[in-house]
Amino acid sequence: MGRKTDAASRLAAALAIVLGTSEIPLRLRAWDGSEAGPAGAPLIVFRSRRALRRILWSPGQLGLSRAYVSGDIDAPDDVFASFSALSSAGKLAEPGPFRRPTVRELAFLVGTAVRLGALGPNPAPPPEEARIVRAGRRHSKKRDAAAISHHYDVGNDFYGLVLGPSMVYSCAVWDSEDTGLEAAQEAKIDLVCRKLGLRPGMRVLDVGCGWGSFALHAAQRYGADVVGVTLSTEQAALAGKRVADAGLTDRIEIRVQDYRDVEDGPFDAISSIGMSEHVGGEQMPAYVSRLHGLLRPGGRLLNHAISWNAGPTDPDPDSFIPRYVFPDGEMLSLAETVTALEGGGFEVLDVEALRRHYALTLRAWVRNLEDHWEEAVDIVGAGRARVWRLYMAASALGFETGLTGVNQVLVQKAGGAEPPLRRTDWI
Template sequence: MAPDAAHRLAALAAQALGTPLPLRLRAWDGSETGPQDTPVLVVRSRRALRRLLWHPGELGLARAWVAGEIDVEGDLYDALDRLTAVVPDGGGRDLGRRMVRDGTALRIAAGLIRLAGPGVPPPPPAEESRRRGEAHTKRRDRAAISHHYDVGNEFYARVLGPSMVYSCAYWDRADGSLEDAQYAKLDLICRKLALRPGQHLLDIGCGWGSLVLHAAQHYGVRATGITISVEQADLARKRAAEAGLTDRVEIRVQDYRDVHDGPYDAISSVGMAEHVGQVRYREYAEILHRLVKPGGRLLNHQIARRPLADEAGYRVDEFIDRYVFPDGELSPVGSTVSSLEQAGFEVRDLEALREHYALTLRAWVRNLEEHFAEAERLTSRGRARVWRLYMAASALGFERNSIGVNQVLAVRTEGDGASSMPLVRGSWS
C-alpha cells in the first residue's frame, strides 16, 4: 500500500478547521500533500497523534513540538501566520467546542486512533514545569521563576546579546541594532524616573542587573536590584563588580513581598508584574506605594492582553503556562492602571510600545537561530525549541495587536497634591 498518512491527516485537519490546512504536510511514512510554496508541517512520529488524543488542543501540540515530534520546515513566522488565520480567536478551546457542537470531534478522534496505532503517549518532555501548592505563594513563585530563568546564563546570553536585557527594547528606527535599542530603553526609564545623583533606586525583578548598572553608571544613583532567580543574581553581582560599581549597586535574592527597607526615591518594575498574578496584584501595587517616597516615581513596564467581554473566562495559553512562564498572567492595561490608582498612585503617563516588542522578539529569534546548536548544548534541545516557538509566536501577537506592552509612569503624590512632574510631556525632570 502506498504511503498515505499525510493525506489522511490533512483530511482530518480540514474537518477540524472547516477549511483545508494552509501548509504542506509531510508524515512519518514519507507521504506529502498540500499546497506547494508554503512552509512544511512535518509530523515525524505517530507519538504526536497519541499526545493529541490524550490531551487534545494546545497541550498535546505543545508536548509534540517540544519533543520534536512535529516541526516546521521553512519560514516559521509564515507558518504560524497561516495557521492563525484559520484557527478561531479562542484557539484550541473554541475549536474543540465547535467540533463537539457539530459532531465532528468523535469522527476526528476515531481517525486519529486509526492513524496513531496502539499505545499510550510517552511522558511529557522534561522541560514541562511541575508545580505544587497554591499559585502565587512565595514558594511556588520561586519555583516558577527558577523554571524560566535558571536555565543557564550562557543560554540567555546567546539569545539576548551583550545587553542581557530581557524586556522590550526601544527602537528609534526599525533597522537599528538590538544593543542600541536596549540602551535607549534603559535610558528612557531613567529619564522618566528623573534619576539624579544621590538618589536610591529600587528595581523589582532586576534580571541580570542591566538597569541598575545603567542607572548607577550614567545617573549617579545608588541602586538596589531584587530577583528571586539565583542565577540572575550571581551574574548581576559579577557584572557590578566588573564595572566597579559594587559600592553603588546591591543585588538581592529577595521576593518583593519581603522588602521592608526604604523608602526609595524611585522604583522600576520592568517585565516583572506579569508574574504577580491577579490575586496578588492589588497587594503588589500597595507594596510599591509603601516603598517609594512621597513625590517619588514608579515606572511599571508590563505586557498587556486585550480585555474580554467576560473576564471570568480568561485562561492562560497552555503552552506558555507549562513551558514558558508557569503561573504567569496578563492583565488589560486599564486593570493595571486601576490597581495602581487604588493603591494610592497618581498615574501621569502611559506609553504603548507594542511595535517595539515585535522588533525585539524578532531580533531575539534571529540570535537564537544563529546559535541554535549551541543553545541546545547549553540547555536542552527541547528548551531551545520552546524559546524559538514562544518568541516567534509572541512577535506575531504584538504585530497583530492581540497583546501589547506599556510603560506606566506613576507618582506617589505629596499630601498637598505636589507631584514633582513637569508641566509638559517630553521633559521628565
C-alpha cells in the same frame, strides 16, 4: 495515489478538525514521506505517529505544543510563517480554553489514528513541562519562587545567546526597524531612567532586576544608588558579577529577595520592568500597595508590562505559555493595570504603548537563537531550545496582530515636587 499519499491527507483532515477549520493553510509531510496541502504553503512535518497521538489526547494548543517541543512535529521552513498559519487557522495564540471536538469529530479522529497505526496510550509530556511548579497556593512566595526558577534558571549562557550582550529580557525601544538590538535596549533603559527623573544620589529599587542591566545604567549614567531584587539565583549571580566587574559594589546591591520582603525603604524611585506579569490579577492591589509604601512622597514608579488586548478572558492553565514558559503568569489589560495603580493612590503621569517595539525585539531574539542553534542545544537541550523558539516566535506574532501589547505606565506618589507640565524630562 495509494498509501504514499494516505497518511498526509488523513493528517490534514484530522488537523483541520482539531483547529476547527474547513481547511488548513499548510503543507503537511507525514513520517512516510507523503505530502498534502497547497503547494508553496508553510511546511509542517509529522516525524512520527506519536505526534498524532499527542494531538488526539490533548486536542488544540497543548497537544500541538507537546508534539513540537518533543520533536515529533517540526517547522523546517520559516518558523514565523508556519506558526502564523497554524494560529490563524485555529486561534492558537488565544489563552482561553480550546474548542473541544464533537462526539462525531472525536470518532473520526480515533478512526484516523487506527488507520494510521497511531492509536495508543497518552505519551508522557516532554520533561520541559512545568508540572511540579503547581504545588502549593498560587502566588505564594514559595510557588512564585519555583515559577521564576523554571523560567529564568535555565542557564545564563543560554540567555546570553538569545538576548545578546545587553542581557535585557524585556521590550526594547526602536528608533526604526533598522536599529540594532543593543542600541534599542540601551534606549529603553535610558528612557526608563529619564521617566523616573533619576538624579545623582537618588535611591532606586529595581523590582525583578534580571541580570542587572538597568541597575548598571542607572548607577553609571545617572549616579543613582540601586537595590535590585530577583527570585532567580542565576540572575543574581551574574548580576552581582557584572556589578563587581564594573566597580560599582558601593552603588548597587543585588539581592535574591521577594519584593514583598523588602523592608528598607523609602526609595526615591522604583522600576518594575517586565515583572508585574508574574504578580497575578488578584494580587495586583497588594503589589501596588507594597510599592506605594516603599516610595517617598513624590516618588515615581515605572511599571512596564505586557497587556492582553483582546478583552477579558480567563487564562487557560493548560495552554502552552503556562505549561512551558511562565507558570502562573497573567497578562492584564492596560485598563486593569491603570485601575490598580490609581486605586492604590498613584497619579498617572504618562502611558506609552510599545506593542510594535516588542514584535521587533522578539524577532531579533529569534534570529539570535537560530544563529546559535547548535550552541543553544548544547547548553539547554533540544527541547528547551524549541520551547523558546516557539514561545518567542508565537509571541512576536501576537504583538504584530495586536492580540497583545506592552505598556509603560509612569505614576507618582502624592507629595513632594510637582511633575513637569509636559513630558520634556523624558522626550
